[in-house]
Amino acid sequence: MKRNEMRSLMVLAAVAMTGNLHAAEASLLGPGLTPLGGEAAANKDGSIPAWASEQVLADGWSYGKPRGDFFKFKDEKPKFTIDASNADTYADRLTPGQRALFKQKPDYKMEVYPTHRYCSAPDFVLENTKQNVTEGKIAADGWSLGDAIVPGIPFPQPKSGLEVLWNSKMRYLGVGIVFPSLWTMLSPRKGADDWIEAESTQTIYYPSGEKGSRRFSELQPIEFYTYFAYLSPTALAGQALSIITYSNKGNDTFYYFPGQRRVRRMPSYAYDAPQIGFENQYTLDEPRMFNGTPDRFDWTLKGKKEIYVPYSSFGMYDSSVERHQVMTPNGPVSAARRYELHRVWEVEATVKPGVRHVAPKRTYYFDEDSWVIVAAEDYDAQGNLWKVRESYTIPVAETGSCDGSAFVQYDLASGRVVYDQGSLGAKPMKWAVESGDNPKLSADFYTPDNLRAVSAR
Numbered sequence: 135m136k137r138n139e140m141r142s143l144m145v146l147a148a149v150a151m152t153g154n155l156h157a158a159e160a161s162l163l164g165p166g167l168t169p170l171g172g173e174a175a176a177n178k179d180g181s182i183p184a185w186a187s188e189q190v191l192a193d194g195w196s197y198g199k200p201r202g203d204f205f206k207f208k209d210e211k212p213k214f215t216i217d218a219s220n221a222d223t224y225a226d227r228l229t230p231g232q233r234a235l236f237k238q239k240p241d242y243k244m245e246v247y248p249t250h251r252y253c254s255a256p257d258f259v260l261e262n263t264k265q266n267v268t269e270g271k272i273a274a275d276g277w278s279l280g281d282a283i284v285p286g287i288p289f290p291q292p293k294s295g296l297e298v299l300w301n302s303k304m305r306y307l308g309v310g311i312v313f314p315s316l317w318t319m320l321s322p323r324k325g326a327d328d329w330i331e332a333e334s335t336q337t338i339y340y341p342s343g344e345k346g347s348r349r350f351s352e353l354q355p356i357e358f359y360t361y362f363a364y365l366s367p368t369a370l371a372g373q374a375l376s377i378i379t380y381s382n383k384g385n386d387t388f389y390y391f392p393g394q395r396r397v398r399r400m401p402s403y404a405y406d407a408p409q410i411g412f413e414n415q416y417t418l419d420e421p422r423m424f425n426g427t428p429d430r431f432d433w434t435l436k437g438k439k440e441i442y443v444p445y446s447s448f449g450m451y452d453s454s455v456e457r458h459q460v461m462t463p464n465g466p467v468s469a470a471r472r473y474e475l476h477r478v479w480e481v482e483a484t485v486k487p488g489v490r491h492v493a494p495k496r497t498y499y500f501d502e503d504s505w506v507i508v509a510a511e512d513y514d515a516q517g518n519l520w521k522v523r524e525s526y527t528i529p530v531a532e533t534g535s536c537d538g539s540a541f542v543q544y545d546l547a548s549g550r551v552v553y554d555q556g557s558l559g560a561k562p563m564k565w566a567v568e569s570g571d572n573p574k575l576s577a578d579f580y581t582p583d584n585l586r587a588v589s590a591r
Contacts, residue, residue: 163267163290169260170253171290171301172502173477177440181475185251185503195531197564202448204531210247215468216442217243227441227475229499231511231522234546239464246442249474252529253504253536259306262286262347269349272296277429278382279304281351284342287505288350295433295481299424299498301505303357304350307565308533310339310575314561315365320412321463321551330412332370333560336362337574345567355381359580363589370411376585384427388582390589397582397589405430406492415545416552417492423507423525423541424498430491431483438477441499443508445474447526450540450556457559465551466542471526477502478509493520501527506538514547521545526556532565539563 168174168185176184190206202208216224221236228236235242254260263286270288273280277296282288285306289297313336320330339359342350356378363374372392379385387403390396404426408414419426444450449460449470460470478499485494493512501508504527512521525538540556557563569575578584 163264167290168251168254168503170255170263170287170305170503170505171292172251177477182249182440182477183251187254188252190250190252190529191531198562200448200454201451201528201531205446205448205529207248207250207446208448212245212247215243215245216473224442229441229509229511230497230519231509231524231544232442234519235465235522235544238546238549241464243468244442244471244473245468246473246475247446249476250446251476251503253501253527255306255535256345256533258345258347259286259535263290265347266290270297270300272300273382275382275429278355278427279350281349283347284350284353285340285344292435292479295435295483296428298435298479298481298500298505299428299433302424302500302507304342305505305537306533306535307340307343307530307537308567309341309343309569310337310566310572311537311539311563312337312566312572312574313362313555313557313563316555316557316560316563317457317553318412318416319457319461319551319553320415321461321549324549327463330367332367332411333365334362335365336360337572339575339577339580341577343567344569350381354577355383356577357381359577361574361580361585372589373410374585374589376580376582378580379426381427384429388585390585392589395590397586399582412552415548415550416543416554420521420523420543420552421541422539422555423510423523428483430485430489431496432486434482434484436480436482438502439480439499440475440477441509442473443476443478443499443501444471444524444526444538445476445501445508446528447472447540448528450526450542450558451528451563453557453560453562455559460558461551461553463551465544466553476508501538504536504538506536508538520547530565532567537565 174185192204195204218236262283265283270282271280279300287301292298318332358379360377364370374390376388385404387400388397389400406417409416481498483496485491495513497511499509506527510523514520522544525541527538543552573579
């Protein structure tokens with residue numbers, strides 16, 4: 135046999151062997167796991183049921199109709215209620231942040247409903263996720279996403295806290311989220327009654343969310359684009375931002391100031407920088423539970439827990455209500471929040487040596503079925519529990535997946551509460567699965583020249 139023929143046979147054999155290995159590895163995402171990487175089985179006592187691919191939203195919903203009206207289990211009643219009087223009984227299934235809220239807020243309570251596990255994604259996302267058993271990679275820098283087949287979960291069998299975080303960041307949300315209007319709310323200082331309430335229009339564009347299958351490494355290294363323009367209050371009205379959130383470096387932020395009629399690049403407006411207009415109560419990396427690049431932290435995977443978390447909380451997205459019927463100075467009313475027992479991944483984030491952050495330690499809890507960050511805690515420089523966040527997971531009719539966009543943050547030191555990224559008392563938000571003719575769902579929109587042009591109109 136000639137040398138070249140022998141070499142060809144060896145190459146073919148190697149390819150076949152590699153293919154078999156990949157097939158064997160991919161088959162691991164099989165009976166024991168859900169299509170997105172959660173444990174398919176119920177827990178030991180059955181209080182968390184097995185995952186089931188079921189349709190939980192009735193036919194007939196269309197944009198503008200209340201989402202909760204179409205939820206299959208909307209008429210369920212709570213199994214029990216946890217409050218300050220019995221929180222110790224359930225302590226092993228509460229986070230430190232939740233236990234702190236019961237101690238600090240006597241009226242705080244959690245109405246606990248039967249657990250339902252329905253979160254999934256369209257077939258092309260599930261197929262991409264299966265491929266990522268062998269294709270998902272962290273980059274050589276040790277923290278950015280190196281490669282994955284998108285849209286899909288990069289690491290359906292995560293082996294590190296960083297992989298869990300990237301699963302959350304890359305979960306399928308379509309190509310974007312459009313907020314025709316929304317309210318960002320900050321409760322009054324102690325002893326006062328004046329809220330800070332900013333109305334804005336926002337769009338988040340996910341370029342990797344286009345339907346199909348492609349390698350993340352062959353796209354621009356961009357996680358998402360953000361645009362928002364303030365409509366009120368007077369102090370913020372007319373200000374607008376365009377932000378490019380990269381997957382492998384810090385953000386590019388461009389800010390339009392109407393008084394100067396100019397756009398400024400703001401390289402330091404990221405990470406723990408306080409957002410303009412919110413009295414140092416709300417940092418740039420807190421929206422949607424964690425926002426931006428993860429390079430300032432070491433991410434440690436602590437394992438799985440079973441805890442009560444907000445789930446199917448449609449009341450936190452209800453555009454038909456007056457927002458103060460839900461949001462009070464102590465947080466949202468319990469009727470708008472629905473809790474269920476779910477398995478979560480616990481990940482601890484600690485600031486790297488030589489790096490500073492106002493919260494040197496953070497803990498995040500990721501729902502195993504949707505990869506939404508459902509709860510989080512920040513600790514201050516003295517190691518004291520400082521901020522507690524929770525998000526409100528719902529099934530999304532447009533995408534066929536789940537999201538937890540709306541969230542609330544409790545500052546235990548100041549007693550103040552932030553609400554953002556929902557549609558309480560505002561025009562309904564929408565998830566987009568195609569760019570269509572929306573110019574904000576295109577990379578060309580997110581340039582400083584365009585920001586100046588659209589803001590000066």
